[in-house]
Amino acid sequence: MDRDTNGYRNRLEEELTREQQSGKPIAAVIGLGSMGMGMAMSLLRQGWDVVGCDVSTDALGRLANAGGRTARTPAEAASGAGVVLCVVVNAAQTETVLFGEGGVFETIAPRSVFISSATMAPTDAKRLASRLAEKDVFYLDAPISGGAAKAADGNLTVMASGSPDAFEKAEVALQAIAGKVYRLGDAVGVGASVKMINQHLAGIHIAAACEAITLASKLGLDLPTVYEVITASAGNSWMFENRVPHILEGNYTPLSSVEIFVKDLGILQDMARAERYPAPIAAAALQMYLATSGAGMGRDDDASVARTYAALSGAVLPPVIAPGSKKED
Amino acid sequence: MDRDTNGYRNRLEEELTREQQSGKPIAAVIGLGSMGMGMAMSLLRQGWDVVGCDVSTDALGRLANAGGRTARTPAEAASGAGVVLCVVVNAAQTETVLFGEGGVFETIAPRSVFISSATMAPTDAKRLASRLAEKDVFYLDAPISGGAAKAADGNLTVMASGSPDAFEKAEVALQAIAGKVYRLGDAVGVGASVKMINQHLAGIHIAAACEAITLASKLGLDLPTVYEVITASAGNSWMFENRVPHILEGNYTPLSSVEIFVKDLGILQDMARAERYPAPIAAAALQMYLATSGAGMGRDDDASVARTYAALSGAVLPPVIAPGSKKED
Numbered sequence: 001m002d003r004d005t006n007g008y009r010n011r012l013e014e015e016l017t018r019e020q021q022s023g024k025p026i027a028a029v030i031g032l033g034s035m036g037m038g039m040a041m042s043l044l045r046q047g048w049d050v051v052g053c054d055v056s057t058d059a060l061g062r063l064a065n066a067g068g069r070t071a072r073t074p075a076e077a078a079s080g081a082g083v084v085l086c087v088v089v090n091a092a093q094t095e096t097v098l099f100g101e102g103g104v105f106e107t108i109a110p111r112s113v114f115i116s117s118a119t120m121a122p123t124d125a126k127r128l129a130s131r132l133a134e135k136d137v138f139y140l141d142a143p144i145s146g147g148a149a150k151a152a153d154g155n156l157t158v159m160a161s162g163s164p165d166a167f168e169k170a171e172v173a174l175q176a177i178a179g180k181v182y183r184l185g186d187a188v189g190v191g192a193s194v195k196m197i198n199q200h201l202a203g204i205h206i207a208a209a210c211e212a213i214t215l216a217s218k219l220g221l222d223l224p225t226v227y228e229v230i231t232a233s234a235g236n237s238w239m240f241e242n243r244v245p246h247i248l249e250g251n252y253t254p255l256s257s258v259e260i261f262v263k264d265l266g267i268l269q270d271m272a273r274a275e276r277y278p279a280p281i282a283a284a285a286l287q288m289y290l291a292t293s294g295a296g297m298g299r300d301d302d303a304s305v306a307r308t309y310a311a312l313s314g315a316v317l318p319p320v321i322a323p324g325s326k327k328e329d
Numbered sequence: 330m331d332r333d334t335n336g337y338r339n340r341l342e343e344e345l346t347r348e349q350q351s352g353k354p355i356a357a358v359i360g361l362g363s364m365g366m367g368m369a370m371s372l373l374r375q376g377w378d379v380v381g382c383d384v385s386t387d388a389l390g391r392l393a394n395a396g397g398r399t400a401r402t403p404a405e406a407a408s409g410a411g412v413v414l415c416v417v418v419n420a421a422q423t424e425t426v427l428f429g430e431g432g433v434f435e436t437i438a439p440r441s442v443f444i445s446s447a448t449m450a451p452t453d454a455k456r457l458a459s460r461l462a463e464k465d466v467f468y469l470d471a472p473i474s475g476g477a478a479k480a481a482d483g484n485l486t487v488m489a490s491g492s493p494d495a496f497e498k499a500e501v502a503l504q505a506i507a508g509k510v511y512r513l514g515d516a517v518g519v520g521a522s523v524k525m526i527n528q529h530l531a532g533i534h535i536a537a538a539c540e541a542i543t544l545a546s547k548l549g550l551d552l553p554t555v556y557e558v559i560t561a562s563a564g565n566s567w568m569f570e571n572r573v574p575h576i577l578e579g580n581y582t583p584l585s586s587v588e589i590f591v592k593d594l595g596i597l598q599d600m601a602r603a604e605r606y607p608a609p610i611a612a613a614a615l616q617m618y619l620a621t622s623g624a625g626m627g628r629d630d631d632a633s634v635a636r637t638y639a640a641l642s643g644a645v646l647p648p649v650i651a652p653g654s655k656k657e658d
Contacts, residue, residue, distance in 0.1 A: 122548070145562050159558060182558050185551075193548045194558055200541045201564035208533045208610050212526050218604050219451070219522045222514075229488060229511050229523055233474050235530030237566035277547050277642040281537050284613040313606040 024049040027173055028077035028084040030097050030104065032059035035117070035144060036087030038151025039177045044068055045154065046176035053077040073102030083173045084108060085115045087144075090263060091124035098128060110136040113169035117144045117158075119199060119264055121271050122189030129162075129188040138166035141188040142174075143195030148255065155179035159198075161190035196271060199264040200282055205239035206261065207285035210306035213244050218315035223248055246303040247317060252324035254301045261289045261302055300324025353378040356502055357406035357413040359426050359433065361388035364446070364473060365416030367480025368506045373397055374483065375505035382406040402431030412502045413437060414444045416473075419592060420453035427457060439465040442498035446473045446487075448528060448593055450600050451518030458491075458517040467495035470517040471503075472524030477584065484508035488527075490519035525600060528593040529611055534568035535590065536614035539635035542573050547644035552577055575632040576646060581653035583630045590618045590631055629653025 025048055029040040032054035040063055043050045050068040053076070054060055060070040071077035074097045078084045084104055086097050094116055098104050108114065114137055116128065122141075129139035142160040150156050154177055160167070161184040174181050184190040212235075216226045227248060231241050246252065265286040272279040288305050295311070297304040301324055310317050354377055358369040361383035369392055372379045379397040382405070383389055389399040400406035403426045407413045413433055415426050423445055427433050437443065443466055445457065451470075458468035471489040479485050483506055489496070490513040503510050513519040541564075545555045556577060560570050575581065594615040601608040617634050624640070626633040630653055639646050 147563075157558075157562060180561070182554075184554065184558075190550065193545070193550055194555060197541050197545045197548075197550070197555055198559055198562050198564035200544065201537055201559065201566070201569065204533065204537045204540075204610065205564070205566060208530055208537075211533075211608055211610050212529045215529065215601060215604070215606055215608065216522070216526045218606050219526075219600075221519065221522055221526070225511075225513060226523060226526055229486075229513075230527055230530065232509070233486060233527050234476075234567050234571070235527035235534070237530070237534060237569075238563050240530065240566075242563070271548075272544060275544070275547050275642070277544055277644070278638070279540055279544065280613045280616060281533065281540050281610060284609040287609060309607070313604070315606070 025083070025172070026051060026081040028053065028071070028074075028081040028104075029087065030054075030074050030077060030084065031087040031093075032056065032063060033087065034148035035151045035156075036085070037062065038148060038153075039085060039087060039156070040068055041066060041152060042154030042177045043173065048173070048176065051077045051081060074098075074100075074104045075102045075106040078104040079107040080109070082109070082112050083115065083170060084112065085117065085173065085177075087117045090118050090267075091120035091128075094118045094120065094124075094128060099131070105132070105135065108135070108137050111138070111165075111169070113138040113140055113166050115140045115142050115170050115173065117142050119143050119195055119267065120192055121196070121267050122192040123274075125192040126189045138163060138169055139188055140166040140170045141191035142170070143191055144178075145195070145198060146179075150179070151177075158182065159184060159191045159194045161185045162188055196264070196268055199261075200268050200279070202239055203261040203265045203268070203289070204281055204285045205237040206243050206302050207288045207305050209237065209240040209244055210247070210288070210303060210309055213247055214306045214309035214313065214315045214317065217310070217317055218313055223318065243303045246301055247306045250318045250320040251322045252297070252301040252304050252307070252320065253322045254299060254324055256302050257299050258289055258292045258302050258304055259298045262286070262293050262298065265289060297324060354412070354501070355380065355410040357382065357400070357403075357410040357433075358416065359383075359403050359406060359413065360416040360422075361385065361392060362416065363477035364480045364485075365414070366391065367477060367482075368414060368416060368485070369397055370395060370481060371483030371506045372502065377502070377505065380406045380410060403427075403429075403433045404431045404435040407433040408436040409438070411438070411441050412444065412499060413441065414446065414502065414506075416446045419447055419596075420449035420457075423447045423449065423453075423457060428460070434461070434464065437461075437464070437466050440467070440494075440498070442467040442469055442495050444469045444471050444499050444502065446471050448472055448524055448596065449521055450525070450596050451521040452603075454521040455518045467492060467498055468517055469495040469499045470520035471499070472520050473507075474524070474527060475508075479508070480506075487511065488513060488520045488523045490514050491517055525593070525597055528590075529597050529608070531568055532590040532594045532597070532618070533610055533614045534566040535572050535631050536617045536634050538566065538569040538573055539576070539617070539632060539638055542576055543635045543638035543642065543644045543646065546639070546646055547642055552647065572632045575630055576635045579647045579649040580651045581626070581630045581633050581636070581649065582651045583628060583653055585631050586628050587618055587621045587631050587633055588627045591615070591622050591627065594618060626653065
């Protein structure tokens with residue numbers, strides 16, 4: 001084959017390691033939802049060679065258009081990467097990404113770092129970390145907070161714990177994606193636990209905001225006025241301030257879906273049960289997310305819990321301009 | 330009797346109206362707890378002639394030392410006052426202040442204003458207002474928010490509704506006590522309702538803060554770190570930020586007691602039941618205040634709900650440096 005043909009050059013390039021190709025550090029990002037995509041874009045902007053993997057071809061196309069590369073499997077993505085970020089939904093998906101067929105574990109190099117950002121119980125984080133340690137791969141227990149907009153801006157909050165080696169290998173990538181990194185100690189599981197405490201409160205606060213604002217409507221109050229008063233008073237929460245506008249606008253397009261808190265308060269209840277810790281307020285909130293999902297709004301914005309209160313009480317909320325996901329029925 | 334004797338002058342002064350005596354507008358303040366005392370002091374600073382009434386002789390002494398006058402009964406306090414502020418605990422106390430023996434209703438002048446600041450159900454506010462209307466007395470439904478420090482500074486938030494006449498008569502006094510007055514409309518009951526929505530959220534948020542921070546301890550997390558992360562994250566609430574430091578310091582000296590939310594979430598549950606409105610999250614929170622009061626901590630700071638979670642779970646909280654009220658047992 002002539003050295004000047006395309007075929008030759010293509011095969012030659014395949015022989016080179018990816019790192020040699022690009023001259024840039026390689027990060028794999030597994031899971032290109034709104035958070036993972038934002039992280040991938042932030043890494044690209046900071047000069048990383050980013051390889052993404054997702055089941056969505058749309059997401060892969062957007063990454064490729066932005067200058068990233070795509071992989072068909074987590075194993076392919078992780079091959080040659082010094083940093084693998086896993087931004088999937090839960091512990092089960094993380095486990096599949098790592099140890100399923102075509103999983104990261106097949107190709108990830110010793111002394112690279114696996115940054116695990118799914119919200120999960122600390123026991124799950126510990127189990128995954130110990131399996132990766134068999135291959136001398138560092139595990140950073142690194143849940144994230146901040147939402148899609150901050151992910152896109154490279155301004156996430158990361159609640160991280162792990163060994164000094166894990167932090168050292170992850171440091172430059174974390175700088176690219178995060179505005180704030182809480183370094184919570186050496187023990188895997190601490191990051192996961194702190195994130196669960198945040199989700200415990202966030203899940204209650206959203207459901208409580210829905211309970212209170214829908215009651216306000218039932219009492220005949222002017223809801224924008226109630227919003228103005230409460231956000232300036234001791235009854236305010238970050239979530240009340242953030243989510244109630246969705247209800248006032250009648251816009252249930254999911255920024256964060258009901259199913260996220262079905263999952264996270266479910267994990268919380270499992271953790272609390274294992275600890276013999278009663279958490280009745282989180283339990284009550286979980287029932288409202290379950291009812292909202294059961295009524296067909298699981299993929300809608302989590303402020304849809306207000307629609308459940310309205311349905312249960314006859315309260316009238318502002319007209320719906322965007323109902324969220326299309327319903328089957 | 331000689332006109333130059335003290336006795337004569339005393340009787341002469343008794344003949345003059347109080348307003349003629351002082352040349353100042355007169356405000357009666359019924360209830361000199363931390364909120365009422367702060368309001369009385371603010372009125373004094375702004376040049377009002379203040380007449381206070383309270384069962385506590387200590388409180389009356391402090392008011393007198395600051396230049397206020399004291400009365401033995403609400404009727405005596407209200408006599409000659411253009412503005413009567415009632416800052417007691419609940420609807421039942423307000424009813425006694427107005428219509429009990431020696432009550433305000435005996436002496437209050439037509440076209441004066443009764444400013445009612447106790448947290449109560451809107452139906453109670455409407456009932457009290459309609460009885461005062463029989464005597465052509467204006468009723469301002471004016472719950473307050475902000476705590477003792479803001480009361481002392483004349484910087485309360487007032488959530489007020491009532492007739493234009495009620496607002497007009499109350500206006501100058503409100504300026505003396507409040508940093509912000511929300512004018513919520515003409516209908517008595519709106520102020521009470523908006524305050525109850527605030528208490529609904531505040532009561533849940535305190536109990537949720539206690540549930541989450543005590544779970545964090547059970548999980549072995551460093552609590553000051555958790556506080557730092559949460560207050561910078563989406564799980565934050567005004568109450569988490571304000572109350573958790575009491576737990577971290579082990580200081581349960583009551584700034585606001587457990588009994589306040591036994592009362593306010595009790596009112597909320599009564600209102601919700603009357604409206605056929607399910608409020609399961611508030612109901613769960615109320616159980617925790619009831620348990621905390623039942624265990625003997627009713628007069629302690631409301632962050633004592635964390636001590637109930639600790640007792641129920643074996644979680645260890647920071648050492649108690651101030652247990653709150655003295656226990657009987």
